[in-house]
Amino acid sequence: MKLRALAHSRTGDKGDTSNISLIAYDMADYAHLEAHVTPERVSEHFRGIVTGAVTRYALPKIGALNFVLTGALGGVTRSLALDAHGKGLSSALLDLEIPDRP
């Protein structure tokens, strides 16, 4: 299944670092997200777009994960990219394929 079925997401930017939140619609799905949306999966998904490290922070009380991606934006204020802020990265993350819920 696509991540989009279980979670929503928003991208923010600071300098050349992007953060992408991933929030379960239903708190009951949080554990499934935590198990399958690892920093390694996210890093692999964004290969070619993100040059640096992917760090994951867990916020179980709101059913959310926060991914911090360095080297994601080519420097917002000088970037040649059409979407210099990386606003669209959250939508790209939700296209990730994960196993169905048990």
Place this chain on the structure above:
Amino acid sequence: MRTIRMGAGAGYSGDRIEPAVELVEKGDIDYLVFECLAERTIALAQQARLRDPGAGYDPLLDARLRAVLPACAAKGIRIVTNMGAANPVAAAQRTCTLARDLGLTGLTVAAVTGDDLLDAVRAGDFTLAESGERVASLGNRIVAANAYLGAAPIVAALKDGADVVITGRVGDPALFLAPLIHAFGWRMDDWERLGRGTLAGHLLECAGQITGGYFADPGHKDVPDLARLGFPIGVVAEDGTVEITKVAGSGGRISLATCKEQMLYEVHDPARYLQPDVIGDFSDVEMEEVGPDRVRATGATGSPPTGLLKVSVGYVDSYVGEGQISYAGPGALARGRLAREIVRERLALTGVRTSELRCDLIGVDALHGEALAGGREPYEVRLRVAGRTETLAEAVRIGNEVETLYTNGPAGGGGAWKSAREIVAVQSVLVPAERARPAVHLLTS
């Protein structure tokens, strides 16, 4: 328990104006906060001030304040804003003139200065966080260096009776934290309350982004009436607990989902949200829907700040030239690819030197590259060529080479567009907090 009601009247410099008017008229608010200063805006404002010493503040200051000042004065709603940008004193003078034009005499308008650390940063031996190079490597290309100040000078201005407080660069949440410190008499070392007030400010600072803006995804996340999006009101109690709501009947929606997205917006480690007054800790925050379009956030806390202020250093980085042209119908993708190859070859043939060049096909690979696009062929594509150059003249030639595709390129190219611009970029340095000397200037209309 006593509460303070704060409205967020703008989330960026170009934001809509009517939602702030709606907050003033129907929001029963005590404070109206306009956050209008993006990372790079202050450097551009500093360039404007160099050209004209009376300029350098937000170009929409007049329009925003004209729209809300009379009602704010009548109702005793106090305004806090960073629309001063690179020139808070000129902005305060302009505000006094505006107020008098509107028949509002006797208003106290405060300007907060002290964020401009250009001289200290030029003279010091600081390292740029992003590139790892010394500030000195930027030479005379530096145009601005502004520290993110904390809440203290805004609190002082409110204590002095300011009806309107106009700052340059301050931490965005501090615009909201300051009225809370003032109203509740919070101590500046009450880390738990400062952390909670910072969460309130962070939730509110992007205005419409918590009431359903930057959120809608039809069929998955529906939001009613985005054209009339209402801006948020934070109802904060003396213990720092915040409830986010909006004017009844305004557009948009406040839910657990909108509030959770905004809480993590531009946050890295949720346990260490670095601000000048406090390190906010949002890692144990819980949220609860307590009514229609009303969410309560509890559990934030904080710890002492680092003692270092983040300073944004703006500098002239380069020039960027850009050109675009569209192709549609059968074979659009092949013609777009051919156009891309032609422009690449032309730039080489004619000797346009670029340190970086992007040739994207909008509709195919412009945002996330070919891998994520998955090979789906669109009905129409738009070639976008953007290149970085050392001179404006070379930047102009990039757009020209795209435009000449009209008569020299593939069939059916339409809607060509071009631009060339100077790029003022921003990096940051950390400076000991005591190097900044915030000051408050009081004016009367």
